[in-house]
Amino acid sequence: MFGYNITMKEKKTVLVIEDEQSLAEAIRMKLSNSGCEVLTARAVPEALDHLKNGQDIDAVWLDHYLIGREDGLDLVARLKSAESEWKETPVFVVSNTASADKVHAYMRLGVEKYYVKAEHRLEDIITDIKEVIG
């Protein structure tokens, strides 16, 4: 109509997969405050549902220990498999376990970054995510 193409910056969506409810709440609050859409899940099947729903997920915030049989590593394996449509989606693993083999496993699967929860400020992590997804 005007001849201008106004591209509105769409709100970025972050899928937060965290089993601790209080923590999930804090994360959600902080992400929203920084201008992101937030989807939450407490287990792998839930997370997959969100993904399959078709919503454009720009980043994944993933804890290692989750509700149910499957853990974060299983999800990442699925996300990063050859046929997955979410292969390119950056995954940020934020967990309280720091065991080297887990870190290695995640890094090998191709996650963006791995944070030990207790060692980082919420704000810092979110800043990193925003940097990556734009």
Place this chain on the structure above:
Amino acid sequence: MSIRLKLLAIAVLVITPVILLGSFLILREVEDNLIIQIQNKLDVVASLQEARTKAVVEGYLQEAQLIASRTQMRRELAAYNQDGNPSRLSVVNRIIVDAKTSALFVEVISIFDTEGTFILGTKDLSSSASLAKESREGSVVRISEIAKDELNRVTVEVVAPLIFENEIIGFAEIVFNADGLMEITEDYTGLGRTGEFLLASRTATGDALYLTPLRFDSGAALARAVSRERKEIPIISAVEGLEAFFTDSGTVDYRGAKVFASTRFIEGLEWGMVAKIDQEEAFEPVKQLRNVLILSIVIIYVGIIAIWFFVGDRIFVQPLRALTLFAQNISAGNLKLRIELQDKSEIGFLAKTMNKMIGEIEELYRGLEEKVEERTRELKKFQQAVESSTDGVLMIDATFDITYVNPAFVKISGTPQKTLISKNADSYLTSSETPEEVHEAFLNSIKEGKPYVTDSFILAGNNTPVRLAVYPVLKDETQVFYVVLVQDISELKAIDKAKTEFVSLASHQLRTPLSSINWYAEMLLAGDAGELNPEQTQFLKEVYAGNQRMVELVDSLLNVSRLELGTFVIEPKDVDLIALGQSVIKEQKPQIEVRNITLKTKFDDTLPSLYIDEKLIRMVLQNLLSNAVKYTEKGGTVSLSIIQKNDMVDIQVSDTGYGIPQEEQKKIFGKLFRATNVREKDTEGTGLGLYIVKSVVEKSGGTIRFESEEGTGTTFFVTLPLKKGDMTSK
């Protein structure tokens, strides 16, 4: 060649020339002697026969002379010559008849006149006879001719002049038969079967004409002649006047047979004589002797050889045979045998020495047997130990083929022994699940002949996780074989996994509520729930700070538990230590500035990168530096130096702070220990830092120590190795 044959050869070689030479010399001697004998004999015969011949001839002449000198006959003839009275002739006739009868060998007496005309005789010759002129020359009685008469008998005609009162009144021709001569030539005494005495006269042409019959040619008398060209026939030399002995093999007689000959010559008559004998006959004794000699030689020869053989056999062959047999028996294994040889010579000595030697070998053998038994017993123990060990034992040869597996290995790997033996070790040891770097390290160590131990090996077959240790056994710098020990650590690994899992879970459980407090406090402080008043802010900061300490404590405790449980993992990689140091300093900057601390650094630019776990060493540096800063008065100095010293890197962190009291220095690395002086100063600290630092440094192959004086300051000295591969991978 056997000794027997050798002995024989020696005998033959030595004896044959001797015997040959000896017999040759003997025979020569005999022959020479024989020839001399023959020569003598023939000489004797020749001389004798010559004398007889001369005698006979002399006889003829004398007889003729006698007849010719009959006085009455001469008177009557002379008278007849005067008056021609025929009755005178009958007187003469009567006388010559009488003479003929009484004389030997006379055949015919004939009287001739001075002109040579026949007057009368015992045989009537009137018509044909006349006396040759040459015969009428001279006044001596001589032989005029030798010829055959009408009966083909050899006759000797002698002419004797008849002399009366110094006047030749006529000639008498007396014909003798040659019986006298033939008697001589037919006398073969001393001449064997083939010898004879020859009589020949020289003809006008120089040839030799036989006068009497020959032994082997009865018709030869006055019929057979030998040409003067035939020099090899002695009769020619004889009629030429040569008196000699002929022995060489070229000398032959009238029949061509080889002869020995002795020649004589009667001058005046020009008669040659030969006493000869066939060489063959002459040598008959020699031949006989030769045969006897040969037989004797052969007998002696054989005899000597037989004796030599026999003797040699007794002296050499038999003892040697005995020794050989003895040696064979010994080498067949029977060391108890000894040989008894009655021999005082070197062979006997050899036998004695051999006995002694066998005795020593036997003893040596026994000694060895004992040693072998002992060793075998020892080995059996080892063998049993290996066989019954619960650790898998595998032996690999230099070409990397499996030569032995014990039952434990079979159990651990789940592969039957049959399948494993003589197969390539690598293919049958390494499962595909073994991490590649472990597999490579394994192969490299083997190539370099170095021992290798790893806990990360997965054994092919069952894919059992094992602790694998390879020990090459070297001999003179080359690998002869390898011993591989495997321990099933699946349980250990499971335990490990469980421990790690525990720590992981524990840390998660501990940190989760801490994270919650952290973030909510953070959000409150950030004003996400509304504006705070200063007091609220203050309280929240305390909450936040307290929580941070809690987080640090939990971290330290988790590290400690990892250290205690042994699940600490070192992940080395190439690290720039200086950059690390600088980064750690940067972290401390706020505190340094706040406390107005002077920072000194000394970094060795030529330091190569270290093969270390970055996170852990960072932790070490962080700990030491933060301690240095924390425990130093405001305005003090903290210094960090990182330099290279031989194969190590030397890190020094020093401060001018409170120092560590002397009596508490021993405990400083202990868990949860905090020195009294710093506790009084109210500084924060978990007391776990140095414990963790020491463990990490030591696990990284380094050392840590300190020097400290209360009130002056502290310096920590940390060394870390520069080289790779000083750690076992876990």
